[in-house]
Amino acid sequence: MTTRMRSFNEVLLSVENISLSFGGVKALTDISFDIAKGEIRAIIGPNGAGKSSMLNCINGFYHPQQGAITYKGVRRSQMKPHEAAEQGIARTFQNIALFRGMSTLDNIMTGRNLRMKTGLFWQALHIGPAQREEIENRKVVERIIDFLEIQHIRKAPVGQLPYGLQKRVELGRALAAEPELLLLDEPMAGMNIEEKQDMCRFILDVNDEFGTTICLIEHDMGVVMDISDRVVVLDYGRKIGDGVPDEVRSNEAVVAAYLGVSH
């Protein structure tokens, strides 16, 4: 097993002392970490550790009661999900959240929504600026379709695609937004080895070719240790480890959490 050793200087996003609770249930307690520009950052932890809640806080879907998030130098305590999208944060979901009534092409085209601005009038006529805009964005989307090797399902309704392909289409939709920070919630859950290898390759390629910063949640330890630069470990809503894969692997608290040793 090789660990990639790269160094990063610029911090893209930092999370400071985030706490989140639903009614009396604490989902996250006093969590701080940062994501450097250009790195692949993983969040791991047992089920119910608060990993998805953490992503939901970062892209503004949940509003933490305490703490703040600094993104690209701007500190904020709250924002709306579409504001996060406008600032270049895109994501995929643990349980696939594609638009089931639409084709693969249309799904990925929705990822371009923030760049499509022609108003009702031109849209109603579908000529001039509206058509030009549609074709320009279509070209970008076709490049993504080529990149993800899903040309053959371009016009198929996504609801009927197999699970692995749906995950790929969802990644395509997130990529279509050309994000600076890409959040992936269990991109490889439920996949077989081959599909996992494909997905790993896509994630690494995205990171290399487009320089996209990636923050991912994953259960498969082998994959996480292979592809990520740094790892945050959560357990019961608290941070119990943070560092490069080798450090985390030898961290006693992490081993205990995963092997179920009593605290």
Add this chain to the structure above:
Amino acid sequence: MLGPFLETLIGGLLTGVLYSLVALGFVLIFKASGVFNFAQGAMVLFAALTIARLSGEIDGKEVHLANFVVAAAILGVAVAFIGWYAWREYVARGAGPGERRKLQMLAAAGALVGGIAAYSYGKGAWPIWLAIAATAAIMGLLAYAIERLVLRHLVNQEGIILFMATLGIAYFLDGFGQTLWGSDIYKINLGLPKDPLFLFEGVFPGGLLVDPGELVAAAIAAGLVVVLAIFFQKTRVGRALRAVADDHAAAQSVGIPLNTIWLIVWTVSGLVALAAGLIWGAKLGVQFSISLIALKALPVLILGGFTSVPGAIVGGLIIGAGEKLSEVFLAPILVKQFDLAGGGIENWFAYMLALVFLLFRPQGLFGERIIERV
């Protein structure tokens, strides 16, 4: 000022109890099957028409023929049904003890219906209790037919498709009821007291004017509401109903028979519709417009929540009172201010009230806050 205000308030609350009753019919079905049942109003009309025509008075004239035809029809259906059921259970498969008990109950029901029919043939107009009992049996049959012919074939369809189907049922029932029973205005005579009652004469000059008929009706409705609430919260069937409401598939996997549960809720909703039709019909006469009281109960639902029994009760009272108060006190001001051609704001005031409320509390009166997940 306080006297008229209280009178209006009491009148509104008494009407509100009826809204609660109709809303309860909606809630029962929505909770147990996720179906937004638009046919509830048509069921109220159908039940009221049936009672009115079976108990037999149209402007004092007794109607024999219609009773006879219906009695014969019910008898025929019941006998045919029992025959078919017995054939299926005994001849085709052989029967266990539970099925034998079912069969005995069905035979008893058939005998009862037959007895009623025979009685009716001899006597003409039926006493009110008998008409009510027969109508209850008919509502049960109706629930069975709806489950068998409609719902069973639409399992796992989207909510809007089921909603449309109940709209179709509503159209069918409206047409069926009026084809069978005619479309004049009929009376139901419950023998409720008619003379106005004056309460608290010591407190207010002249006392508060209250219609005792309404009081009795409200008491009946309130009693029913309590019984249903207990049924839902405390009994085994009630628990099964709530389980089905939470998750169809999960309920099935622990052995709750979905079809039986649906049959039960639709029957109970039919009985609730019967009660509402009875009270409403006794108060205002039975006519087509009764099917529109379902529309009156809808704001109750958005106020109280589609799945909350206490919500339906409290919501009904609020809507009833708000509606009457607005009509008596707000409408004249509006009419004068804007030169309107009459008031009638009660038709939409309740909706607006519920809507404004909903903007501030989307989960309704008693709903829990929903945590959204992705």
Add this chain to the structure above:
Amino acid sequence: MLYREAGQFKTTYVADQQIFPILQDRLFVLAVIVAAFLAVPMFASPYIYTEILIPFLILSMAAIGLNILVGYCGQVSLGTGGFMAVGAYAAYNLWLRVPELNNLIVVFLFGGVMAAAVGILFGIPSLRIKGFYLAVATLASQFFLDWLFARVKWLTNYTPSGSVAVGKLEVFGWHVDTPADRYLLILGLVVVATLVAKNLVRGHIGRSWMAIRDMDIAAEIIGFRPLRTKLTAFAVSSFFIGVAGAMWAFLRLGAWEPLAFDINRSFQILFMVIIGGLGSLIGSFLGAAFIVLMPILLNQLPGWFGVRMSTALLSHLEFMVFGAMIVFFLIVEPHGLARLWAVAKEKLRLWPFPH
């Protein structure tokens, strides 16, 4: 044999994004439109115009409007009748009070714009409430608008009965008098409206509606603004419905009262959308045809068998059969006539060699 797409390769994105990418479809639709404009006026009688073609076309347009909201954006509305009434009365008041503007196109557009404004207003709750709660909330608009047009005397020009009438209709100097004239005007407007609707649903605005419909949370997270998207759908939908309402009042009824746009109208249009197929424009036409033709058939049926019935009984029976047909239809094909249409096309593609 004739319906084949093999060999029709697309070399540009423009060609790939056409409304009907298959040549045969293009020819078929063109033929239908030409026939509707040229062939129909050669044989249609006034009865066919006023009882079948005109109602069918106008209600198709209303169904397209409602389908945008329910089928494409996923927001169930029971207030269609109310929005049609807004279109009708707004058009009426403009026609009445600004006689210099005696041009039906302008009058209808005004009706549509006013309906869109009211639609936006009543669409605001859709941000907070969803599903059937929203459906019931839209009933509020229906009842409020019913009441408004029945009670506010200015809107009905102080006529004692509350019913209003129009006469002398013109479009750019063309007098629209005969049923044939009306039919041609309506046909022209409906063709344009359908084209506009199709353009909207295949562009980024249509995708935003469908995204909200399919999964509103995900849509918001990838950057769609829920309120703006929903309100656009309410506005566009109400615009179409408002224009349809104005056409219904001016070109179908001529004289009307608020009852013409009551809640039964809302249900009627919703039936068209569901039976035709949610999220399908061709379905809106098929649904409208079904709902317009069925009562006419039911009315004729007893006569064909020589049975005479009282009108009251006939209307009750009609209710029954109509309700039963709806239920039957939903059970047989919950995805609507549009699905049957697609299946038929699929069969045709393989015909005569299905294996």
